[in-house]
Amino acid sequence: MPAEPSNTEIGYPRVKNHLSRFSNEIMPPVLLIGFVLFAWQIFASRSGLSDFILPSPSQIIRAGWETRALLAGSIAITMLETILGLAIAIVFGLLIAGAMDLSPVVRRAFYPILVASQTVQILAIAPLFIIWFGFGLLPKVIIVVLICFFPLAVSTADGLASADADLVALLITMGAKRGQIWRMVRLPSALPSFFSGLRIAVTYSVVGATIGEWVGGSAGLGLYMLRSKNALATDQVFVAIAITTGISIGLFLLITLIERAMLPWYYAARRAEQWEQAGIY
Amino acid sequence: MMFETNPAQSAVSVPKVELRDISKTFSGDVETVRALTNISLSVAAGEFITLIGPSGSGKSTLLNLIVGLSEPDSGEINIDGEKYDRRADKVAYMPQRDLLMPWRTILENVIIPLQLKGIPDAQAHTQATELLPLFGLGGFASALPFHLSGGMRQRAAFLRTILMEREILLLDEPFGALDALTRRELQDWLLELWRRFQQTVIFITHDVEEALYLGDRVIVLSPRPGKIIHTLEVALPRPRRQGMIALPDFGRQVTELLDALGVAI
Numbered sequence: 272m273p274a275e276p277s278n279t280e281i282g283y284p285r286v287k288n289h290l291s292r293f294s295n296e297i298m299p300p301v302l303l304i305g306f307v308l309f310a311w312q313i314f315a316s317r318s319g320l321s322d323f324i325l326p327s328p329s330q331i332i333r334a335g336w337e338t339r340a341l342l343a344g345s346i347a348i349t350m351l352e353t354i355l356g357l358a359i360a361i362v363f364g365l366l367i368a369g370a371m372d373l374s375p376v377v378r379r380a381f382y383p384i385l386v387a388s389q390t391v392q393i394l395a396i397a398p399l400f401i402i403w404f405g406f407g408l409l410p411k412v413i414i415v416v417l418i419c420f421f422p423l424a425v426s427t428a429d430g431l432a433s434a435d436a437d438l439v440a441l442l443i444t445m446g447a448k449r450g451q452i453w454r455m456v457r458l459p460s461a462l463p464s465f466f467s468g469l470r471i472a473v474t475y476s477v478v479g480a481t482i483g484e485w486v487g488g489s490a491g492l493g494l495y496m497l498r499s500k501n502a503l504a505t506d507q508v509f510v511a512i513a514i515t516t517g518i519s520i521g522l523f524l525l526i527t528l529i530e531r532a533m534l535p536w537y538y539a540a541r542r543a544e545q546w547e548q549a550g551i552y
Numbered sequence: 553m554m555f556e557t558n559p560a561q562s563a564v565s566v567p568k569v570e571l572r573d574i575s576k577t578f579s580g581d582v583e584t585v586r587a588l589t590n591i592s593l594s595v596a597a598g599e600f601i602t603l604i605g606p607s608g609s610g611k612s613t614l615l616n617l618i619v620g621l622s623e624p625d626s627g628e629i630n631i632d633g634e635k636y637d638r639r640a641d642k643v644a645y646m647p648q649r650d651l652l653m654p655w656r657t658i659l660e661n662v663i664i665p666l667q668l669k670g671i672p673d674a675q676a677h678t679q680a681t682e683l684l685p686l687f688g689l690g691g692f693a694s695a696l697p698f699h700l701s702g703g704m705r706q707r708a709a710f711l712r713t714i715l716m717e718r719e720i721l722l723l724d725e726p727f728g729a730l731d732a733l734t735r736r737e738l739q740d741w742l743l744e745l746w747r748r749f750q751q752t753v754i755f756i757t758h759d760v761e762e763a764l765y766l767g768d769r770v771i772v773l774s775p776r777p778g779k780i781i782h783t784l785e786v787a788l789p790r791p792r793r794q795g796m797i798a799l800p801d802f803g804r805q806v807t808e809l810l811d812a813l814g815v816a817i
């Protein structure tokens with residue numbers, strides 16, 4: 272929203288409290304989404320398009336409510352695969368990142384493979400895992416791990432490498448041991464990039480689990496989506512889209528909250544860099 | 553004087569820090585920089601040396617060599633007459649950048665040397681907290697570094713260096729970012745600390761008056777490649793008083809240093 276120009280001050284009004292922050296940052300997208308849904312509802316009910324081409328929002332909500340038992344089970348399964356896969360990916364990602372940081376040989380060996388592995392289409396290899404590991408939980412978890420592992424490993428490795436070399440040198444002169452330098456400098460320096468990797472991984476993870484279920488699942492939101500599509504129940508397809516998106520956003524917000532709680536220095540420093548008041552310091 | 557035969561005599565006269573014919577060249581991809589050539593310098597135990605020279609004359613490079621972060625291409629560095637593998641254990645080095653950890657509060661930053669020595673946090677906190685007011689950081693124990701001005705950050709870095717409690721202090725422009733008043737206060741505080749604990753100090757500055765006010769001896773480095781072009785034994789009585797900068801003697805020595813630095817007088 273444009274600031275009221277004032278005669279005495281140049282720049283933007285300072286954000287005073289959470290209330291005005293809410294109205295400044297959260298209200299606009301919420302209003303926009305509300306407006307789009309409203310327009311969609313009007314359009315879908317007036318245009319005469321058939322329901323299976325474009326169901327209206329209210330119809331989608333009804334479809335979700337009617338299949339709620341099935342949905343609840345599907346959500347639970349998909350969430351389980353997502354969380355398991357994420358957890359395993361975090362463990363492996365951190366291990367590989369640590370190994371790459373400790374050994375240049377490991378880094379040279381792994382880094383290009385990690386990057387190249389991202390060009391492999393997950394849709395193409397997903398059926399392989401189904402063939403190898405069946406229709407249960409395992410292949411989906413593996414797919415989630417594969418998708419999430421890369422951003423985590425690479426961003427954490429980059430973060431570890433980004434530690435200020437001068438600071439490390441200073442600690443060496445103070446007699447710090449390797450482990451102390453890790454704990455005191457490298458790990459804290461890596462946390463911001465670890466979290467940005469985690470935020471990317473989290474948004475991919477739900478997609479990964481759903482793809483796994485779509486390709487060969489006995490349960491989950493992917494299967495719900497596939498069945499709805501086959502039955503031309505477009506409204507249910509929309510339900511699945513809304514729920515997977517909702518889960519992704521929820522996980523994303525959760526990670527952001529954890530990050531803010533864990534890295535107050537990082538956010539405070541960033542905020543200090545962008546004072547709302549104009550000026551060059 | 554460096555090779556005393558009488559052991560009883562050598563005990564008093566072995567230099568604390570001795571540089572013998574040090575040269576250092578940095579070879580990069582594009583160009584090779586000769587940073588220091590043929591530096592020889594003997595610093596007696598308890599001596600206060602100030603090092604002055606234009607930007608790029610290799611002052612920081614020299615401290616890096618002494619502390620052992622890099623090794624000279626040729627020449628020798630001795631501490632207490634010995635060639636140590638880990639010279640860093642003997643010196644407290646305060647680099648030009650403050651290098652405070654952004655994720656630690658000021659108090660947590662300054663106690664790092666104590667933590668590394670294995671002193672329990674509670675005791676380290678008490679010890680450092682007592683010193684914070686003296687360094688003008690009284691109300692800032694739990695502030696994060698980015699909240700502080702450049703001068704305050706530098707004072708925190710200075711306190712961190714002091715808490716290393718070493719016999720040799722290598723200070724790279726420790727007061728460079730301070731305002732004139734605080735700078736004088738900390739100069740006097742440093743001199744008092746030095747009078748009490750008799751550390752050997754090598755102090756880099758860009759400020760001719762500061763070099764004179766603090767030092768027993770002022771070493772002037774030439775522009776790149778740095779070599780020692782002038783040494784001045786400071787003729788001012790101890791203890792130093794800020795009023796001394798008004799003495800004619802002081803002015804004469806300022807002129808001498810400016811002349812050595814090539815500043816038109």
Ligand SMILES: Nc1ncnc2c1ncn2[C@@H]1O[C@H](COP(=O)(O)OP(=O)(O)OP(=O)(O)O)[C@@H](O)[C@H]1O
Binds near residue numbers: 587610
């Ligand atoms: N690690 C390095 N690699 C390459 N060149 C370097 C390195 N360190 C220093 N130099 C070069 O050596 C020269 C001396 O640098 P140094 O930092 O010691 O100067 P200085 O006297 O401390 O300058 P200032 O007063 O600006 O701090 C400079 O030309 C610098 O570019």
Ligand SMILES: [Mg+2]
Binds near residue numbers: 648724
């Ligand atoms: Mg320097």
